[in-house]
Structure formats: C-alpha cells, structure tokens
Amino acid sequence: MPDPAHSVTAIPPCMATMDVMPDGDRMTVTVWGELDLGSRRLLPDLHDILTLSGSGIDLRLDAVGFCDCSGLNVLLDLRLRALDEGKTVTVRSSGRAVGRLLDLTGTRELFAAPGPHRDGPTAEDGPTAEDGPTAEGGPRRGAADDEEIHADDRELRSEVTQLRRAMQTRPTIDLARGILMASFGLSPERAWSVLVRTSQNTNTKLHHLARDLVGTVCGGTLPEPVQQQLAAAVASTAPRSGAAEDGTGVP
Template sequence: MPDPAHSVTAIPPCMATMDVMPDGDRMTVTVWGELDLGSRRLLPDLHDILTLSGSGIDLRLDAVGFCDCSGLNVLLDLRLRALDEDKTVTVRSSGRAVERLLDLTGTRELFAAPGQHQDGAHPATGGQPGQEAADDQETRADDRELRAEVTQLRRAMQTRPTIDLARGILMASFGLSPERAWSVLVRTSQNTNTKLHHLARDLVGTVHGGTLPEPVQQQLAAAVAGTAPRSGAAEDGTGVL
C-alpha cells in the first residue's frame, strides 16, 4: 500500500492561485486559474483562512476557467470544515465553468449566502427548539450523499471514453448499432460479474494483442448472438477475440 507521503506527492501541481481580503468578520477569497485535482493543495491554506475568519469565507470564482469534479470536492471539503466550525462558505460570484458544474451537480444551493436558500428561511430566524440541530444533521447527510454522487460522476467522466471505445469495437466487429453494442456490454458485464469499465478496458486491450478470459469470451459471444440480427456471418459471436 502506498504511504501517505507518496499519496500527497502524487497530487498534480496546483493550477490555481488565490488572493485573500478580510471583510468584517468574513474572508473574501478570489481564485484564478483551474480547479482540478491539483487544487487540493489549496485546502491547507483555505482551512487556515477559515479558522482566522469570524463567520466564514466568501468565494469569488469569476476568473476560474476550468472546474471539474475534483475541484468541486475541494469546495465541498471546505464547506464541511466550515460546518464543523459553525461557519459558512458561500460562492459570491463565479464564471461559466463553475456555474455549469454547480448546476449539473445541483450544488448551487449549498454555497448560497445566508437568507438565499430555496426555502427562503435562515436557520436562525426561528423554529422549534432542536430544529436547528436537526437541520444541521440533515445537511450533513445531504452532503455525504452529494459527495458520493460527485465521486460517481467523476468516475463516469474518467471511464466514459474507454466504454465508448469498447462499444465502437463491438460495432465494427459485429456490425451492431450503438444501442445493440451497449446492450452487449451491459449483458456481458452482468453475466460475468465484471464492472462495466473493467470489461471495456479489457476489450479495448484486445486491439493491442490482449485476450479476454475464456468465460468472458463465451458470455460476450452469447450476448452478441442474442442481441444482433441473425443475418450475417459476423453475428455468430466467434470472430472478434
């Protein structure tokens, strides 16, 4: 297993810079550049800035030209740290890249300024005793679910090109439509208890001389035979591997 030091050094360089400006009991942080996996290197400084603030951090992300799921996870990590300190993190302004990701993942509300939530209420404006604690627990549960969704989205973005290549191989080898090729991949994945992106990776590897295990070859051939029209020699499931 890699040691923690190796894991840290494995993070790519940070392609973002930031400027900090005190604003009353809050800190305004302006970020330039790209928020990707390397932006995790900003977290120690952001945590220090959060600690120094009275009530939290306001982010200005207008100059961020690229933001992916890793960058969003940095913002979510900072928000969770703020919750632990009874503070908030807001996105005061952002460019197109950040706007698109916030909309795509449904996370915009998590970084809204107090009083701007969809329910129109601020937790401190009233409610029954204990309601604020219940709301905080619900928020943390929502955060955990959201982080899982973001992780899944990132994995999907990383594995999609390989899956598309594998589908293209099946289309070219057996004369399948895109829909039928997708069905063959899914059926073979299910019948062999193999993750779809692992099956796709191994299938792409056959182009460079690799081979699939015999049971996988059999299930793939059966899936092709059961999915493709019965009108060609290439559809008997024996010609690709």
C-alpha cells in the first residue's frame, strides 16, 4: 500500500492569518484563526521570517480558536528549523486551544522563553561546584549534576522524536475524520469515535484505516468487512434522527 504521506496530494486552504512585528533581534508573530492541516501553507513565510530575525521568533497565539496536531506539527517544524539556524521559537502567549494541546502533548516547555542572561551566579543561587560543601554540610554541585542535566536532555529529545513520528500520520487521520463529518453530519468527537471503533473492530491500525478512507475520495473502495463495521459504528454513535447518519452511503 502507498505511504500515508502520499495519499494526500493537496493541502486544504489555510484558515489562519498572521502579523509580523520586529522586536530587537527577534520577530514577534501574532496569529489569528485556525491552525490545522492547511496551516502548513504558513511555513514558507515563517521560514523567511525566521531567516530575517537575529535570534528567532516569538509567537502570540491568543487569537487562535482551533489547533490540532497538524497545527502543532507546524510549530515543531518551525522550531526544528530554528535549531538548525541556532535560533529559538517561543510561545509568548496562547489561548485555550493551543495551550491545551501543548499541555496534552507535553511540548509546552519546548517553546518556553529562555531565562534572562546573567554574567554569573547570584547569592540566591547557592553554592556552585567550585564553592565546596555548604555550611550545613550538604553535597556540592558537580559532575553528577551535569550528567543528570544531560540525561534529562537526551530523554526530552527522545520524547520529541517519538512525538514527531506519531504526528506524521495525524494529517491523514484528520482528513478521514473530516470525510466522516461531511458524509454523515457527525460532530468532530463522534467522527473520531467512529474511526476508533472501526479500527478496533476490524483490527486495523488507525492511520491505515484513515489512509484507506481518504483513498475513497479518489475512487478507492473499502473492504466489505470494513464497510460493515464503519456503518455499524456510525449507526451506534450518531443520533438516529437524520438519514445521513443511519449508516447508509458508506464510502
């Protein structure tokens, strides 16, 4: 079967707009609208803005009313480009939609602003590795602390890599959910439930099911057992008051 990335040949229209304001050696980018699969169309402009900046981009996402994993993937792509250029991308502010997704995926700290630069430790910092033991006889900071920091960094990088791999399939899943919403008049939550239930009942990986469902738009067909389980899932999940949701007309 073809790779999911090649199942979709067109990116939907972008439902977001942005405004750019220089701020010293950084660029402040304010975004309005929705960050979904179509927001990938913003990446070329964001890459140009990043290149023009001295140290990176500060994002203000308060006015973003919707953000899914495709939108988050755009932010992660931008951050990866920034790392390649020795720059940073921070989320200075965000609304509920973006903030909830950052918290659920554990990626908020990836876009946190770095702390203020200081020339050296202050009195509040406590003893350094060179200071020796504290007055209370506590352990001094040294190589063990550095190793712990490096271990945390490696773990964080591993988590980000796993997250990015998982999110590569999300655009196709989001498209499949949209097809179910349009075909049967389902809400986003019910369309998601139909996908998950059909995946479980047919022992099919979710992203494989989504890929095959998206393929029906280009003339493909679902196997008969999958059609039956999909129809059953629609019938049991959606309200029974509408003909569009009675399980008929399965792609």
